[in-house]
Amino acid sequence: MxxxxxxxxxxxxxxxxxxxxxxxxxxxxxEVVPAGLDPATGVLSKDILIIPETRVSARLYRPSSTKAGQKLPLVIYYHGGGFFISSTADPKYHHSLNKLVAEANIVVVSVDYRLAPENPLPAAYEDSWAALHWVAAHASGDDGQEAWLKDYVDFGRVFLGGDSCGANMAHHLALKLKGSELGRELNIQGIAMIHPYFWGKDPVGVEKTDHVRRSLVDNWWTFICPSQKGCDDLLINPFTDGSPSLERLACNRVLVIVAENDILRDRGKLYHEKLVRSGWKGTAELMENKGEDHVFHIFDPNTENAKSMFRGLASFINKA
Structure with missing residues (x-):
């Protein structure tokens, strides 16, 4: 038997x-790789437990050349992996974030949230929200105890960022921040969304003909979120009935990055289009990685296209 x-x-x-x-x-x-000094980029990183009750942690990054009193933009980053794989210690994310930090001269808090199915959704969203509270405790300079945030962060230049499902969470967090007490404590300037993971029952764009990959994405989502609405659940489809209006995004700028060969490409373009037309008062930018597929930059952050994307992210973050 x-x-x-x-x-x-x-x-x-x-x-x-x-x-x-x-x-x-x-x-x-x-796979995991330890934090520390990356000789290739000169970026320092370290791991810290931020929510003891749920064991939520973060990997912090900063340029090793940062001088005392120098204040840098902060990006609160959420890694991808479909909500069910990967971590902040994944070498693919670690190496690509080292590249971004070096290019943009920023501080990054890379949040390690709980994964499904052991921790069903919305656990990842709850952990990511709790991490924002932890960051916000440092904004006033009184409550937070993490020296890298207190000593090196300009809390007038805070951004949310993420790729794939991490970009999805950045979107939802920015909606939730609007009008909240946390939104008043932590003033988010912008969101950088890399190859955002949005979906829906009704196919759009290339999804209409790419039946194999569409079936894969359907299977991934229904596995981690077996709701009655399926692929039209509010968490994955920002345009289904009952979804909050995009004009509620609590930031001034949004950068949406899509990859030309990505099955999720047309969802990202649709998001940008609807954001522009929503009545939201900010500025939305769209960048397309030609000839590339989903999260290509984490598999090899040294390609010319990956470097170009990091430069675009750096420009977005550091724009006056």
Whole structure:
């Protein structure tokens, strides 16, 4: 008789497998690299536990050349991985964020939130919101204890950033900040959304003909969020019935980056188009990575296209 451990309950190709005994086997996003000084970029990083109750942590980055009293922009970053793989210690994210920090001369708080399915959604959103509270405690200079934030951050230049599902969370957090007490404590200047993970039941653009990849994305979302609305759940479809208006985004600027060969490309373009037409009073920019696929920059941050994207992000963050 085949044991329950050997019997597959759900295949989330190509990233994860669930067995009938509840065991979860991940095939990607499990590698880790320690924090520290990156000799290639001169960027320092360290890990810190920020929410002891839920074990939510963050990896902090800053240029090692930063002088005492020098205040830099802060990017609060949410990594991708479909809500079910990867971490802030993933070498793909670690190396790409080192490149971004060096290019933009910024401080980054890369948030390590809990993953599904062990921690079903909206746990990742709750952790990301709690991390914002932790950052905001440093804005007044009184409550926060993290020296890198107190000594090196200009809290007049704070941004949310993320790729894939991390960009999705940045969107939702910016909506939630509007009119909130936290939004008054932490003044978000802009959002940088890299290849945002949005979806929907009704296909748009290339989704209409790319049935194989569309089926994969459907499977990923219904695995982590088995709601009655499926791919039209408010968390994944920002334009479905009941979704908050984009004009509520609590920031002045948004950069949406899409990749030409990405199945999610047309959702990102649609987001930019609807944001421009929403009545939101800010400035929205759209950047397209020609010839590239989803989150290409984390697989090789040294390509010319990746470097060009980092330069674009740096320009967006440092724009006066």
């Amino acid at each position: 085949v044991s329950e451990k050997a019997q597959v309950s759900r295949e989330v190709f190509p990233y994860l497998r669930v067995y009938k005994d509840g065991t979860i086997e991940r095939f990607a996003g499990t």
